[in-house]
Amino acid sequence: MTTTVLTLVGSLREGSINRQLAEAAAEHAPESVDVLTFDGLADIPFYNEDIDNDVDRPASAEKLRTVAGNADAFLLVSPEYNGTMPAVLKNAIDWLSRPFGAGALSSKPAAVIGSAFGQYGGVWAHDEARRALGVAGALVVEDAKLSIGGSITRFAELHPKDDAEVVGQVTDVLEALAGAATPAGV
Incomplete structure (x- = not known):
């Protein structure tokens, strides 16, 4: 049975290393995992309960x-902006958390990975x-983590999909998500 993992990328830049990390996840996903990346985060207005109606x-x-x-599970790929996640990711979480207790995120496994220039x-x-x-x-899968430091240097001439260590780590995260997921319709 295939597990569908929806990936949300926090960087809107076309050539972002975090976008490349999402590409690596899609390219090297285990056979039983289908990784889809949602590319419309920039088009979604900030959450406002006044407009959240039919x-x-x-x-x-x-x-x-x-x-x-x-989706059966979620993978957020995030850079770090001023010590926190980008607003587009927080906004996506806000939209997906509603209606409270029954949003699209409710009871589904999720993991966060990413890269930033700093050492952490x-x-x-x-x-x-x-x-x-x-x-x-x-359901945050706490042991499914990956934070890659020194991204500008590490990936200056190497795409994350071509970095064997990164590919192995991303695959481990996807396997952990798949293991925690119950595919839709089951």
């Missing part, structure tokens, strides 16, 4: 919820994202 809800937010509702690889951002996911109702 008449006013933006199509971009509805699309995210639909895709997320069909974005650990603060990843911790914040895991906390927000847990509060939103996701």
Whole structure:
């Protein structure tokens, strides 16, 4: 049975190392894991309960919820901006947490990975994202972590998909997510 993992990338830059890390996850996913990346985070307005209804809800937010509702697990790939996760990831978590207790994240496994220039690889951002996911109702897989430091130097001439150590670590995270997931429809 295949586990569908929805990946949300916190960097909006086309050539971002974190986007490349998501590409590595998709390319090297275990055979039983299908990794999909949602590319519309920049189009989703900040969460506002006044527009979260059947008449006013933006199509971009509805699309995210639909895709997320069909996922078995979530992989957030995050850089670190000023010591925390990017606003687009926090906003996605906010949209996916509603309706409270029954949002698309509810009771589904989630993990956070990423890379940053500093030596700790974005650990603060990843911790914040895991906390927000847990509060939103996701089942955070605590042992599925990857924070890669020194990203600009490490990946200056090497795509993460070509780094055997990174590929192994990303594969381990995906296997942990798949092991914690119950595929949709089961």
